Amino acid sequence: MDFILSAVIVLGGIALVAAVILYVCSKKFAVYEDPRLGTVLEALPGANCGGCGYPGCSGMADALVKAADKGSLEGLNCPVGGAETMGKVADLLGMAMANTEPMVAVVRCNGTCELRPKTTEYGGLRTCTAMNACGAGETACGFGCLGCGDCVSACKFDAIHMNEETGLPEVDEEKCTSCGACVSACPRHIIELRKKGPKNRRVYVRCVNKDKGAVAMKACKAACIGCGKCAKECPFEAITIVNNVSYIDYNKCKLCRKCEAVCPTNAIVAVNFPPRKPKVEAPATGEEVKAEPAKASVESNKKETEA
Amino acid sequence: MKLRTFRIGGVHPEENKLTDDAVTQVAALPKQAIFPLSQHIGAPAKPVVKKGDKVKVGTMIAEAGGFVSAPVYSSVSGTVFKIDTVFDATGYRQPVIIINVEGDEWEETIDRSDKLETLSAHPELTPEEIVERIKVAGVTGMGGAGFPTFIKLCPPPTAKAECVIINGVECEPYITSDYRLMLEHADEILVGLELLMKASKVTKGYIGIEENKPAAIKLLTEKTAGNPNIEIVPLAQKYPQGGEKQLVDAVIRRQVPAPPAIPVNVGAIVQNVGTAYAVYQAVMKRKPLFERYTTVTGKKLKNPGNYLVRMGTPMRDLIDVCGGMPEGDNKVLAGGPMMGKALNNIDVPVCKGTNSITVLTDDDAKRKTPQPCIRCAKCVSACPMGLEPYLLATASSLHDWDRVEKEDITSCIECGSCQFTCPAHRPMLDNIRLGKSTVMGIIRARNAKK
Secondary structure (H helix, E strand, O other), rough: OOHHHHHHHHHHHHHHHHHHHHHHHHHHHHOOOOOOHEEEEEEEHOOOOOOOOOHHHHHHHHHHHHHHHOOOOOOOOOOOOOOHHHHHHHHHHHOOOOOOOOEEEEEEEOOOOOOOOOOOOOOOOHHHHHHHOOOOOOOOOOOOOHHHHHHHHHHHOEEEEEEEEOOOEEEEOOOOOOOHHHHHHOOOOEEEEEOOOOHHHHEEEEOOOOOOOHHHHHHHOOOOOOOOOHHOOOOOOOOEOOOOOOEEOOOOOOOOOOOHHHHOOOOOOEEEEOOOOOOOOOOOOHHHHHHHHHHHHHHHHHHHHHO | OOOOOOOOEOOOOOOOOOOOOOOEEEEOOOEEEEEEEEOOOOOOOOOOOOOOOOEEEOOOOOOOOOOOOOOOOOOOOOOEEEEEEEOOOOOEEEEEEEEEOOOOEEOOOOOOOOOOOOOOOOOOOOOOHHHHHHHOOOEEEEOOOOHHHHHHHHHOOOOOOOOEEEEEOOOOOOOHHHHHHHHHHHHHHHHHHHHHHHOOOOEEEEEEEEEHHHHHHHHHHHHOOOOOOOEEEOOOEEEOOOOOOHHHHHHOOOOOOOOOOOOHOOOOOEEEHHHHHHHHHHHHHHOOOOEEEEEEEOOOOOOOOOEEEEEOOEEEHHHHOOOOOOOOOEEEEEOOOOOOOEEOOOEEEEOOOOOOEEEHHHHHHHOOOOOOOOOOOHHHOOOOOOOOOOHHHHHHHHOOOHHHHOOOOOOOOOOOHHHOOOOOOOOHHHHHHHHHHHHHHHHHHHHHHH
């Protein structure tokens, strides 16, 4: 009997001491975790792409909860989930949704193999960063796309691909989450995040060549020559010309397409617009009028995929 | 007797010294001379002339743009045509001064006689005076990198120079400009060495020459026979012996620690023979740096040769003199085939650091298809800096910058021995160079933050 009693007393004693230690520890070293963190994290897409500027989705969740405590979700946006996810998160936190416009990556180079002929052959490592570090690349343009696809390998969403024919990358608007990985991967800083625009319609300058007009023209037939016609034409002062290259501010642009019409090198492009109405001078027989918009819409579709 | 050489790594590329018997010719004046403002390491020079100004040979056209910088002098007489940007060797645009050549009128201050001025005849030259004259003349390293020479002569207070080593190694295949210079201007080079020794307040000087230049070794040994302070060191042939750190190891058996240490931290100041000659001319003849010896070579070139070229002469002119571009696919390099930079266009001018223009044709100009790495470690045994090139290349291609920094990528001298020796033709140096420049950027940013 003695053995049983002593065993019960000793083990019971140990259990009691351990229970006290555990209790004290759990009180003393308790870490408070906001219960909202878990729910917000669940609502985020879990891509951990870092497109929001925070280290992964948990970092973003943390920032969202903290911002909610301060009273506003402004400035925070999950580019992957977009408005839908942000709406869910705002509901969970009982906040009004911050107003964010959907963005999309845009390749600002139109130097296709045809328009921008090769002047030299590069024999080194085929990545854009390596080629950019060695020199101006295989064409005479020291600003345009190098065509080795660093942006393609940087994209985690399979949204950017090289077009073999043009030698330029093309963004898939449906898949692009505007996380910005391609923007930072491009050593030439050609890719930019721009507002997706109403019905995905956008007008932008598809060139970043800072050379003077004649030099830029010699290197590439589609180069912006900084002539300033577009800036004069723009009724909304959305266009600025800095360092011989034109830039359209997407916040001011009202998509009137006047600049596109006057650009002498077609460096300004408008995507996803319905075809322009045929000009009055055009021969107006019924069939031809019908045929022309059809042809134009094919072109516009092509532009869409290129963008 | 076994000849000295550096102890770690090294390779033996085919020599191809096609022009070592070709006596140096004076290249014709160009119609238009182009002077880049950045011909050296450091801040670009600032123009001091404007469009329409008349200049003479030896007129300063741009002053030093900072402490680590060098002035640029006109090599021709004529009128400043414009100050503009043109495509440089890489294909990017760089600021230059373009001068239309008219006649050949020199500044009066330059002593154009051939008389040899010895140091003993000019006791008035103090070390400070010598350094000042070198600085004013815009002398930079003539071996290729183009570091302003006067800075090397004023080491940081933590280091003390013990000797000057003149680099007459010329381990790059094809190039013979230094060799011809040693044969044709041995006396001037020796006076240049004495000046450098006096300027850096040391008493010992060495000239390291590889064994494949016996004529130069013989000539210089004869000339220094009675001088115990100067030693001519014949070296066993191995690439990259012309690298500063390798040369210091070969000549005085001391190893330079990892960067930021430089040769002077182990007591050596290394200068190229071309620099020694330029120092002689700058100090004794008051002639600024505007001419240099350049080899124009290539197996398919009709008349390869060595030329005394006025800087600013377009490379196309020199290639035309040698018989024009050969047929087929050509690759033109500024420098030799190991470390030379491929040119994006050949209208670029000869600069302070252009020791050679090498034209590779057809198969020589093309890279071979890379195969997978079989871990044979040939690159490891070839690396003269004791690095592991295969590891650096792989980690760089995976953008693992922390790892490559830990593996001392900044010690890489970009000699290309790894890529040369690789049986799988892997583009190792491309990756390493990319990793090195990225890591250097990261280190600079980190230091700036501190």
